[in-house]
Amino acid sequence: MNGEATLRCEVSLGMFSHERSVAIQLQDGRRIAAFVDKRDVKVDREPAPDQKLPGRVRVSIVEDRGDSVVVDLPQPAVTEGTRVTVPKTLLEE
Amino acid sequence: MILSDREIEDLLAKRAIVIEPPPLPRQYTTSALDLTLGDELYEFRTPQEIQQEIQAAQPRGVRLSVAIDMADPYFAAISQKYLRPVRKEPDGSFLIERHQFVLGSTREYIKLPKEQRIAARVESKSTLARFGLVVHLTAPTVHAGFSGVLVLEICNLGYYPLRLVPGQRICQLIFERLRRVPKGPVRTQYQHQQGVRPP
Structure with missing residues (x-):
């Protein structure tokens, strides 16, 4: 694992056509939103307006804390900034 | 330390940072790189x-926030x-009314890998600022590790409507080198990943 991973999330359309909105579950149970470039998102198909699809967003792993990991998102979350702590079970290569 | 045009060119040539489409020579200044306006603008x-x-959709008397x-x-x-898209003029330009606030973006995609120790700041162009055009509101920082298209918070604070054309130079990116590599990415093992399937 080279420090880059993907994080499971829910994907919906962003404000701009080049971006997507991702809803991410944090280790503390809260869910947050971030706008990210669509190149950093993996999803089976393009979400329709108002549709939320399961998908993954590219993240950079900053710290391994056992059951959780600190990751940097490609762009800041709306309320949390870039660096967030997420359950390790949500990470994939 | 702010990077010069030479250093920016070197980083791009080595693919240490990514800007797509690649900037044209006229987009460089001595210590910054001009970025251009994308094709979408949105207004609230x-x-x-x-x-x-x-x-x-609510019963009479119920008032939602x-x-x-x-x-x-x-x-x-x-x-x-x-949000709704800002209507383009017949010539493809956008007319930004006095005191109108819109969201736009750069045409360029930017990627600043952490290990390259490069961050950036997006700033207005002085010539546009003279007419009252603001292109970002308190959010100039492009952090090391960022990837994406830059969203611009555009406001016409001037006295007259301003015409903006997709592809025109709209802002400048000033690159700075971090003294140390930021934390991450670190290698780790996903011990709990058995059975987790991609969605």
């Missing part, structure tokens, strides 16, 4: 329009309801 619908829309909940994880979906 008025609170009155939104209120009318959400009230239509039009406030946007910034902590809502589906904030983006909500905010889409509040």
Whole structure:
């Protein structure tokens, strides 16, 4: 694992056509939103307006804390900034 | 330390940082790189329009708030309801009225890998600022590790409507080198990943 991973999330359309909105579950149970470039998102198909699809967003792993990991998102979350702590079970290569 | 045009060119040539489409020679200045306006602009619908829309489905006497909940994880979906595309003029340009606030973006995609120790700041162009055009509101920092298209918070604070043309130089990016590599990415093992399937 080279420090880059993907994080499971829910994907919906962003404000701009080049971006997507991702809803991410944090280790503390809260869910947050971030706008990210669509190149950093993996999803089976393009979400329709108002549709939320399961998908993954590219993240950079900053710290391994056992059951959780600190990751940097490609762009800041709306309320949390870039660096967030997420359950390790949500990470994939 | 702010990077010069030579250093920016070197980083791009080595693919240490990514800008797509690649900048043209005329986009460089001595210590910054000009970025261009993308093809989409959005404006917020008025609170009155939104209120009318959400009230239509409510029983008489029930009044809902039009406030946007910034902590809502589906904030983006909500905010889409509040936005509409800015209509293009017949020649493809956008007319930004006095005191109008719109969201735009750069045409360029930017990627600043952490290990390259490069961050950047987006700033207005002085010539546009003379006419009252602001292209970002308190959010100039492009952090090391960022990848994406830069969203611009554009406001016409001047006295006259301003015409903007997609592809025109709209802002400048000033690159700075970090003294140390930021934390991450670190290698790790996903011991709990057995059975987790891609969605």
